[in-house]
Amino acid sequence: MAGKSKDFKELLKQQKASHGRQKMMQQFKKEIESGDDKALVLMEPEGYEKISDVIIQFLQPYVVKLRSPKEYEKLLVIGILAWNASLMAPSEREEMIKDVASKGMGNGDKETLQAMREIVNELIERKQKHFPDIKRYITNYKLKQTGKDFHLSIVSSLSMDDDET
Numbered sequence: 388m389a390g391k392s393k394d395f396k397e398l399l400k401q402q403k404a405s406h407g408r409q410k411m412m413q414q415f416k417k418e419i420e421s422g423d424d425k426a427l428v429l430m431e432p433e434g435y436e437k438i439s440d441v442i443i444q445f446l447q448p449y450v451v452k453l454r455s456p457k458e459y460e461k462l463l464v465i466g467i468l469a470w471n472a473s474l475m476a477p478s479e480r481e482e483m484i485k486d487v488a489s490k491g492m493g494n495g496d497k498e499t500l501q502a503m504r505e506i507v508n509e510l511i512e513r514k515q516k517h518f519p520d521i522k523r524y525i526t527n528y529k530l531k532q533t534g535k536d537f538h539l540s541i542v543s544s545l546s547m548d549d550d551e552t
Contacts, residue, residue, distance in 0.1 A: 435523075435545065436521065438521075438523060438525065438541045438543045439528075439539045439540060439541045441518065441521060442463075442466060442467070442470065442525070442539065442541060443539060445466060445470065445510075445513065445514065445517070445518060446462055446463070446466045446510075448513075449462055449466075449506075450462070456532055456537070459530070459537060460530055463528065463530060463539070465503065465506055465507060465510065466510055467525045467528065468483075468484070468487055468507060469506075469507045469508075469510030469511050469514060470510070470514055470525055471483070471524050471525055472484055472507065472511055473510075473511045473514040473515055474522055474524060480511070484504060484507055488500055488503060488504065523543040523544050523545065524543060524544045525541055525542070525543045526542050526543060526544060527541070527542040528540065528541045528542070
């Protein structure tokens, strides 16, 4: 009997967490759709992988080295930069990386900038090797700490290939 009670509590906990995630997603969708771009947001469109799950998988080898939520957020920003850069022509890619590095790390020393560029290039290679068929730009994200874990919501474009069909 005690086992069933424990299972029931776990089920309620999962349902509450799921409801919280759904509420957060709806709020995030509303924020995006009411922005300047008036973008249409499709939540988990049929036939597409859930991009937040893909990005978590993409960054997984680096997550084990992190010690704080702030470091996780920094990795996420660098990961999104690398992901989007990987979808560009090499000349545009280099310009984007330079631009973001100078704006985001304006006070960074040469060593810090070089280390960031190396990580970005490593992530670009990882994206091209392990996720070559996913060609969706990440346009926005929201990261929320939920206890010991995080919930990641991502807004992305649909595949660039869809425009050509």
